Amino acid sequence: MEAILAQLLNGLDKGGAYALIALGLTLVFGTLGVVNFAHGALFMLGAFCAVTFRMLITYETVVQDPTQVTAWGTPVEIRTPLAQSWFGDWGAVLIDYSVPLSILLAIPVMLLVGVAMERGIIKHFYKRPHAEQILVTFGLAIVLQEIVKSIFGPNPISQPMPMALRGAFDVGVWIGIAPDMLTYPLWRLLYFVFSIGIIGAVFAFLRFTTFGMVVRAGMADRETVGLLGINIDRRFTIMFGIAAVVAGLAGVMYTPLLPPNYHQGMDFLVLSFVVVVVGGMGSLPGAVAAGFLLGILQSFASMTEVKSIFPGIDQIIIYLIAVVILLVRPRGLMGRAGVMES
């Protein structure tokens, strides 16, 4: 029982990441009708916002200590981060909490990147076939990842989580099971809560604000909303920016779980597209539901008991489920008729 619950938790935190990326992806598709293959790169850019923020606040001063000598005969270097030199203990706290604090940098940067991407390139492809949209956004993704590679190098860069949030939380005690029977990393639980919070905020924004209402109306019937004198294009551009922020924040908070590298966007992109297709193209609730469903199934497929019966099932489960769902429900779990259908 505890093993199943542990895998369920694992599926939820994995599913949280899938759902966040897929949500932005399907939001762009639902509003602009663009199949954005650069969306994974936005997740990666978000992660590198966290890297940049940490690099800035951990910029070091180097002082040589002549009283200590290294094994190769040079004086030992004593490195002190500037933040710590300037702010003392507060500087240390700032460095410790660099990942959550980098959200403050990621929001404006990702909004700007999203809007620039939409206005600069993607708007020129609205009326072009999906195949051309895929090609141009895929090319854009490659350009973005090569830029990141040239600046930050090809290797993953670790981002430590705050000291207070390291270690495992005894979920078992919380839900009435014996102590130490069901523990789970605190940051992963936090990631799940964070993803639920972001998903909830996006839904609330679309549901309860006038801006959201107009966007939903535009998603349903773009022409009619335009005829009412509303500049729907501007709102859709902002929605693209919001989708970029969602992907970026998913990337920021994922950095302590997986050190960011330049190609991680591509790694997540394929999975996220499967999530969107399984959920139903253009369906926001479908993307979220499919994200969590596939995350949980992937986690269960990694259980020793399952792998002993179906070796290697953990590697193919997502694609297997996608095949089954598309055979049974060709439009995905919550897909609407007429979307991407000629």
Added chain:
Amino acid sequence: MTNTPKGFSRRGVLKTGLAGILATGVSPLIFSKTSWAQEFCNAPTGDAVTLGFVMPLTGAYADEGADQQRAFMLAVEHLNGEGDGGLIPHFSSKTLKGGILGKKVAYVTGDDQTKPDAGRDTARRMIERDGATMISGCSSSGVAIAEQALCQEMGVIYMAGLTHSNDTTGKDKKRYGFRHFFNAYQSGVALGPILGEAYGKDRVAYHLTADYTWGWTQEESMIKATEALGWKTLPPVRTPVNAGDFSQYLTPVLNSGADVLILNHYGFDGVNSLTQAVQFGMKDKQVNGKKLELVLPLVSDLMAKGAGEAMKGVYGTGNWDWQLTDEASKAFTKSFGAKYGQPPSQIAHTSYVQTLLYADACERAGTFYPPEVIKALEDFDFDGMGNGPTTYRGSDHQCFKEVYAVRGKDNPANAFDLLEVVATASKESVTYDPAIFGGELGPDTPAMC
């Protein structure tokens, strides 16, 4: 009937030809070692000899590749008589005087991306386009085996970098391939007694294993070593290379009843799986009335640096450590540290040593002709390279020398003081019968590429 033109007989032509050869002074070359110069792939003809270094500069083992590159460049510098000479003055063989056989050492480098096909393509390009007479590098056994097979086909010596699978000098061994690094079997021999002493005889082990040749043989060797202690083993779980997030594989460990988790992972995979296991609270967990322990059978300074706090108290094995106190190790650390501002890792050491060993073999053979270089390396006994007396066994091209059991330091004195050597397995104790891993070396026939 003869086709010889009028005025020429067969005997006459032969006599004249022989006289001409003798007269032009070519004859001494025919009867000397260097007469092979034109009969093998990439025989050096100019003032320089080119070595090809293929490293993982991207991918799961990229940290290792970067250090490997530093070591290769340092080795070339020392071979060309520049710098402080590093290990050359300490090397028991005294043939290295500057260059190789009077030729300046040049090199080309390439990225194997930690992928066998990319490594093979890069090595092929170096042989065909750059004229490399020797290929060295890799930090993955999958890559090493692929490159070694290519070198056998093309008749170019392959001095493997970091490859730890038993298969490299076992079932996949090749006449043209040589490994200085130790292997998974030797890790088991070195680490088994240490684990028994530290954690007792009544343990249940859970293996997470990188799903390729190295992981498989490492898992097999560790199971053999720990079951010999009396430990039980749960069914091992295979994980993809470069998995990144291991959480789905770590979660089942918590309720499996295992009280030791053995992570058969290396490079970034090892760093990720270890740090994520610690995030799951595994270092603080009690199972079967005992503390759950983590083991990383193959570990390096670079991994320890990446894993940080998570590495503290974790046991593993290494081929070499920069804090060894013999004069050769101190000299290499000093030379490397002075150039790069950091101590060398074990992959840097083995890569540097392999380059020197190839150069020395050419000098002792008096030629670059591969069959003769192979003969010079086979059953070669040497010392002064930091691992004590060492033998390059002729029957499988595996080096036999000391192997070190290491542990993540609890209280590092500085940023580089991450691992401590807790035991040394002697050369004799890690020596085994080559028949147990099978394989055939194959012919030494040189190929023309």
